[in-house]
Amino acid sequence: MNLLIDLQNISRSYGSMAALKDVTLQLAPGRIGLLGPNGAGKSTLLKILMGLLPPSAGSGRILDHAIDSHKNKEAWKLRRQIGFMPEADALIPGLKGVEYVALAGELYGMPRKQAERRAHEVLTYLELEDARYRRLEEYSTGMKQRLKLAQALIHDPEVLLLDEPTSGLDPAGRRAMLRLLLQLGKEFGKSLILCTHLLGDVEQACETIVILLHGQVQGQGLVRDLCASRLDRYRLLLQGELPAERYIAALRSAGVQVLRDNGRGELRVLTPEGWNTRDFFALSEPNEVAVRGLQRDDETLEEMFYRMVGRKT
16 A cells, blocks of 8 residues: 555654654555644654654655655655645735745746646635735735645645644634535545644544654544444434433433433433343333434544543643
8 A cells, every 4th residue: 555654763852852752653645633732743743744854763754755854855856745734824924815825836846827827726716816916914814724725735736734724713714624625635635634633623624543642653543443432322312202301310210321411302321331222212112202313422532532642641
């Protein structure tokens, strides 16, 4: 299998502080979430992947290019295949939106005319066509985030490295950004490395996750493989006499904990040892409800994340 990223024992120190410690990763192309609290080493890892920082120890490749930028005289070839959306604005006051994006294209090595034409295309795709001639300092936070995505996309890179792409956005702007990223991955075949501390962003946009803590990998893989199965927790959908107070009372009498009741027939419950799922149905008829839906309530991404990092913090 072709690997997007192949790292072997990568470490990076700033003086006496170790930002990364023996990071080993093998990741296939796709939508990857890089999770961890602030200071976990996520941004340092992104800079190493782009060849902007050399590792203090270890070796690795991304897109089949070596990441040892201090030894690799052709690191610019790697950066032409990568689009980077930084967390900081990194905008140039006085430039218009289309000028800024076209400048990024030229810096990636595109001829000026091609960069200008492509800048208009990308800004239209990101719904910034009406603001393309507006100066950058007049852009809202949401527009600035899309503008940063535009400069990362202009040269049609194989992979996008995204550092906190929803930072500062309101809920509507955040949803719109995540829809864009999901579309870029699913419909245009872009590989994404989404660096964030927001679990919800990763849950919506990514297939694979890497969890960093104190510069070390705590876990990696598909979300569904990392989340533990729960044989004692269920979600119920009820129909009948609602709210289902009698049924809930019967469950509690049998030792079931009701974790959530929305009052409209949706329950989340924790069952005692020895509980059989048939018991849900046995208690329903005498208590004037019918169980119309029953599914296991496995560990969520948030629960898995805190299980992995909680013992280390």
